[in-house]
Amino acid sequence: MHLSPLWANRLKRLIGFAVGLVLFYAPFALLVRGFGVLFPASTAGTSIADAHGACLRMPFGWATQPWMWPTLGSSPISWLPLAVLPLAAVAAGPLFCGWMCPAGAFPENLSRAVPDRFKFDFKDRVDIVALRYGFFGGLLVVPFLSSSITCSLCNFNQMQNIVSATFGNASGFALFTTMGMLAAALWIVPLGMFTKGGRGWCLFLCPAGTAMGLASRASAKMPWALRVRGNHDTCTGCGTCEEVCPMRAASVDPEKGHDINMHLCIDCQDCVSACPEKSLEYRRPS
Amino acid sequence: MIGRSRERLLSFAGAAGAVALAGVLMRACPGSCTSCSTCATAVLPTGVSAIAVGFAIAGSAGVRSRRRGEMGGRSREGERTKQETI
Numbered sequence: 001m002h003l004s005p006l007w008a009n010r011l012k013r014l015i016g017f018a019v020g021l022v023l024f025y026a027p028f029a030l031l032v033r034g035f036g037v038l039f040p041a042s043t044a045g046t047s048i049a050d051a052h053g054a055c056l057r058m059p060f061g062w063a064t065q066p067w068m069w070p071t072l073g074s075s076p077i078s079w080l081p082l083a084v085l086p087l088a089a090v091a092a093g094p095l096f097c098g099w100m101c102p103a104g105a106f107p108e109n110l111s112r113a114v115p116d117r118f119k120f121d122f123k124d125r126v127d128i129v130a131l132r133y134g135f136f137g138g139l140l141v142v143p144f145l146s147s148s149i150t151c152s153l154c155n156f157n158q159m160q161n162i163v164s165a166t167f168g169n170a171s172g173f174a175l176f177t178t179m180g181m182l183a184a185a186l187w188i189v190p191l192g193m194f195t196k197g198g199r200g201w202c203l204f205l206c207p208a209g210t211a212m213g214l215a216s217r218a219s220a221k222m223p224w225a226l227r228v229r230g231n232h233d234t235c236t237g238c239g240t241c242e243e244v245c246p247m248r249a250a251s252v253d254p255e256k257g258h259d260i261n262m263h264l265c266i267d268c269q270d271c272v273s274a275c276p277e278k279s280l281e282y283r284r285p286s
Numbered sequence: 287m288i289g290r291s292r293e294r295l296l297s298f299a300g301a302a303g304a305v306a307l308a309g310v311l312m313r314a315c316p317g318s319c320t321s322c323s324t325c326a327t328a329v330l331p332t333g334v335s336a337i338a339v340g341f342a343i344a345g346s347a348g349v350r351s352r353r354r355g356e357m358g359g360r361s362r363e364g365e366r367t368k369q370e371t372i
Contacts, residue, residue, distance in 0.1 A: 130297035137298065138305025149309045179312065182330065204301070 006244060009273035013099055014109070020100035024156075025163045026050035035077040042075040051160040056081040056208040061148030064140050081208040086215035092226040094212035097202060098268030103159040104202045104209070107192025108246050114193050121196035123248035128203055129263045136210040152179035155187040155201055197246035203264065217262040221285060228267055228282050232257045235279040241271035308333045 003011065023031040032053035035044035044053045059078040062068035072078050085096050097104055111119065122128055142149055151157070157180065161172035191200030202209050219225050235257030241250035242258075249264035250271050258279065260271075272280045311333050314324050 127294055127297040130294040131301045134298035134301025135305050138302035138309075141302065142306050142309030145306055145310050149305070149312060152312060153308075177315075177325075179315075179325075179329075179333070182334070 005273040006270060009269055013105070013268060016099035017102045017105040020096075020105075021102045021163060023100075024051050024054055025102065025160055027164070027167050027169075029053060032077070039076055042077060043071070044075065044077045050164070051156045053077065054080060056085075056156060057150040057154055057206075058148070060139060060207045060211070061143050061150045065143050065148070081211065085208060086211050089212040089215040090219040090222070091224065093216045093228070093265065093267035094209065095267050097206075097209050097212060098266035101202075101209075102163075103155045103187075104199055104206070104266075106159060106162070107188055107195075107201065108198035110188065111193045111195065111198025116196065119194050119196045120190075121248065122200065122203065123196070123242075123251070128248060129261065131204055132210050132213070132263070135204050136207055139207050149179070150207065152177065153183045153205060154180075155183060155206070158184040158187060197248055199246045202266075203247065209266070213263045213265075216265070216267075220262045224284060226267075226282060226284055227262065228260055228265055228269060228272055228280055229285065230258050230260065231279045231281070234277045236277055238276065240274050240276060241280060244270045244274045246270065 022028040026049060029049040029051070032044050032049045032051075035042065036049060036053065037045075039045055047053045054077050059072060059080075059082050062072050062078065063082060072082075085094075088095065139148075139150060139153075157172075161170075161184075164170065164172050186205075187201045191204070192198050216227070220227055237252045237254060237257050239252045241260075242252050244250075245265075246268060247264045247266050249261040249266075251259050251261070253259055258271075260280075267282060269282050272282055311329050314329050
C-alpha cells in the first residue's frame with residue numbers, strides 16, 4: 001500500500017503519540033514510575049502512577065502560589081512543563097505537542113472522521129494568539145481570585161480516564177465533576193471533532209502548549225533553532241500548508257507566499273510533507 | 287495599527303476575564319459532591335455563559351477579512367487566480 005508523504009508523516013506521529021501514552025498514562029506511565037524511583041519523596045513517588053504524577057497543568061497554578069513553591073522545588077517532574085519542555089521548544093520547537101501529546105492527538109485524529117464542511121475554522125475569525133495568551137493569563141491569575149482551575153478544566157485527566165477505561169478500569173469516570181464533564185465535552189466535541197484541525201483545546205486552553213509556543217516564538221530566530229521554515233522563492237501560494245495545518249498556524253499571503261505563526265506551530269511537519277513544491281523544511285534559519 | 291492592537295487587547299482581556307470569572311464562580315461549589323445541585327443551577331450555566339461571552343467579545347473584536355479567498359491567492363504558476371481588490 002502506498003502512503004502519501006502527508007499520511008506517512010501522520011503515521012509517524014501516531015507512533016510518537018503511542019510513545020507519549022506509554023510514558024505518561026496508566027497503566028504504563030513509565031516516566032512517572034521512573035521519576036518515582038529516582039525521587040521517592042516527590043509527587044511522582046507518592047502518587048498513583050498515572051497522568052496526574054506528571055501533570056502538565058498544575059505546576060502553572062503552583063508557580064503563581066508562593067505557598068506551593070516548596071512542592072514545586074521538591075518535585076522535579078513538575079519542572080517538565082515549566083522548564084524542560086519550554087527549553088526543548090527553544091531548541092527544536094514544541095515537538096512534544098506535535099509528536100507526543102496523546103491528549104492533543106486524540107481529538108485531532110477524531111476530527112478526521114468529520115467532513116470539513118461541519119467544522120468551525122477559528123483561523124481568520126478570532127485572534128487565536130491573543131485568545132491563547134488571554135486564557136493562559138487567566139489560568140495564572142485565577143488562583144489569586146479563588147482557587148486554581150487547572151484541574152477542573154483538564155483534558156489530560158479525561159484522556160487518562162479514556163486510556164484507563166480502554167485497559168479495563170473505568171473507575172475514573174465515577175469521579176467526573178461538572179467542570180470535568182464540561183471540559184471533556186468541550187475538548188472532544190466542539191473544540192475537537194468540529195474544529196478545523198481538531199486542536200481547538202490545544203489552541204486556547206492548554207497552558208503547557210502556550211508556554212512552549214511562547215518559548216518557540218521567542219527563540220525562533222536564534223541560529224540553532226530548528227523550526228518549520230519556508231523558501232519563499234519556490235512557494236506558489238497554493239494553500240496546501242494552510243489546509244493541512246492542525247494548529248491553523250500556516251497561512252498564505254498573496255504577496256509573500258506562506259507564513260508560519262511560530263506562536264502556534266507545533267512542528268508536526270504535516271505541512272512539510274504535504275507541500276507539493278517542497279518549499280517548507282524543518283531546519284535552522286539560513 | 288491602533289485597531290489591530292485594540293483588537294488584540296480585547297481578545298486577550300476577554301479570554302482572561304472569562305477564565306477568571308469561571309474560577310470565581312467555581313467557589314460556589316463545595317468541592318466534593320454533596321448533591322446540592324449548585325453546579326447544575328448556577329455554576330455550569332453561568333460558567334458556560336461566561337466563556338461564551340468571552341468568546342463573543344473576542345470574536346467580535348477579532349473578525350478579520352484577511353481570508354485568502356477574499357484577497358486573492360496565487361496559482362501553482364505564481365499567477366493570481368482571484369480578482370484583486372483595487
